[in-house]
Amino acid sequence: MIDLRSDTVTKPSAQMMEFMMKAPLGDDVFAEDPTINKLQLMAADHFGMEASLFCPSGTMTNQIAIKAHTQPGDELICDAASHIYNYEGGGIAFNAGVQARLINGDRGRINADQIENAVNPNFDWLTKTSLVSLENTVNRAGGSIYQLADIKLIKEVCSTRNLKLHLDGARLFNALVETNDTPIAYGETFDSISICLSKGLGAPIGSLLLGNQSFIKKAKRFRKVFGGGMRQAGFIAAAGIYALENNIERLAQDHAHAKQLAATLSDLDFVGEILPVETNIIIFEVKGRYTATELIKALQPFNIFAFTVSEHQIRFVLHLDITPAMVEETIAVLHKL
Numbered sequence: 001m002i003d004l005r006s007d008t009v010t011k012p013s014a015q016m017m018e019f020m021m022k023a024p025l026g027d028d029v030f031a032e033d034p035t036i037n038k039l040q041l042m043a044a045d046h047f048g049m050e051a052s053l054f055c056p057s058g059t060m061t062n063q064i065a066i067k068a069h070t071q072p073g074d075e076l077i078c079d080a081a082s083h084i085y086n087y088e089g090g091g092i093a094f095n096a097g098v099q100a101r102l103i104n105g106d107r108g109r110i111n112a113d114q115i116e117n118a119v120n121p122n123f124d125w126l127t128k129t130s131l132v133s134l135e136n137t138v139n140r141a142g143g144s145i146y147q148l149a150d151i152k153l154i155k156e157v158c159s160t161r162n163l164k165l166h167l168d169g170a171r172l173f174n175a176l177v178e179t180n181d182t183p184i185a186y187g188e189t190f191d192s193i194s195i196c197l198s199k200g201l202g203a204p205i206g207s208l209l210l211g212n213q214s215f216i217k218k219a220k221r222f223r224k225v226f227g228g229g230m231r232q233a234g235f236i237a238a239a240g241i242y243a244l245e246n247n248i249e250r251l252a253q254d255h256a257h258a259k260q261l262a263a264t265l266s267d268l269d270f271v272g273e274i275l276p277v278e279t280n281i282i283i284f285e286v287k288g289r290y291t292a293t294e295l296i297k298a299l300q301p302f303n304i305f306a307f308t309v310s311e312h313q314i315r316f317v318l319h320l321d322i323t324p325a326m327v328e329e330t331i332a333v334l335h336k337l
């Protein structure tokens with residue numbers, strides 16, 4: 001099976017499983033799981049941040065961050081394509097009682113001027129703007145990457161306007177591998193960062209929320225309220241340690257595969273606009289002989305699976321369970337259609 005639906009479909013490798021089975025365990029609600037404690041320290045150190053919190057999912061880390069940075073009735077600023085707004089079940093309103101001010105950025109990336117213009121003045125009758133949330137890379141925009149210089153300008157607006165700055169970094173490592181920006185530079189800039197271990201890094205489960213000590217203390221309380229306090233979860237934290245130690249640099253291979261596939265797609269008569277391929281995600285328009293749904297169906301007999309992301313667009317996502325041979329096979333099948 002060549003599964004291009006998502007980078008969340010990866011299975012833990014034999015080596016990762018072996019590492020998981022050896023993990024020392026304890027009760028993490030009592031902060032006594034040595035493996036979770038190690039992972040949390042490791043991730044915080046990696047970004048030069050004070051602390052981090054292990055959670056089951058990226059949705060939970062984002063939602064905890066939004067809850068911890070805001071008060072009910074506040075407003076957060078994010079791009080209209082962002083995961084926190086579109087794909088987290090309305091959690092911004094449900095969990096935090098916060099509303100979203102949506103900005104149409106450049107392929108999911110909003111800029112400092114747009115944010116400055118969207119911050120509400122301090123009148124009783126206007127919603128209080130308290131948080132800006134960025135996503136890097138931007139999933140719905142085809143894995144686009146923020147320039148660190150642009151993020152620094154956003155940070156200046158946030159500092160002047162007294163806004164917190166959160167990053168949904170579900171695929172931050174894809175951005176870092178591509179740009180060579182340092183994790184420390186990100187740690188210095190954001191008040192909180194969510195990273196996912198279960199996307200390109202190949203762990204079966206797990207995300208981390210990073211921030212300063214007082215923020216993580218608050219976040220830990222919300223994790224409990226959200227039902228995310230886990231017990232002997234060191235098994236899964238071990239997968240995260242393995243992923244951070246072994247699976248970051250190899251993301252470059254997924255990016256090369258994405259470029260290789262996109263080059264083939266650009267030659268096909270039934271493929272229209274392909275969003276610029278910056279990391280491991282390709283979003284392309286289908287036209288002419290096929291609709292997007294028909295093309296998905298035409299690929300299935302060849303054991304190739306993908307999702308539509310709109311009526312006319314398909315998404316291919318490259319990841320560590322897609323080998324070079326699978327990429328070649330996909331290219332051969334696409335030429336046959």
Ligand SMILES: Cc1ncc(COP(=O)(O)O)c(C=O)c1O
Nearest residue numbers: 057058059060083135139168170
């Ligand atoms: C950009 C982004 N943020 C957050 C998430 C949520 O992660 P999870 O599926 O672990 O809740 C995803 C999931 O695909 C994502 O793509």
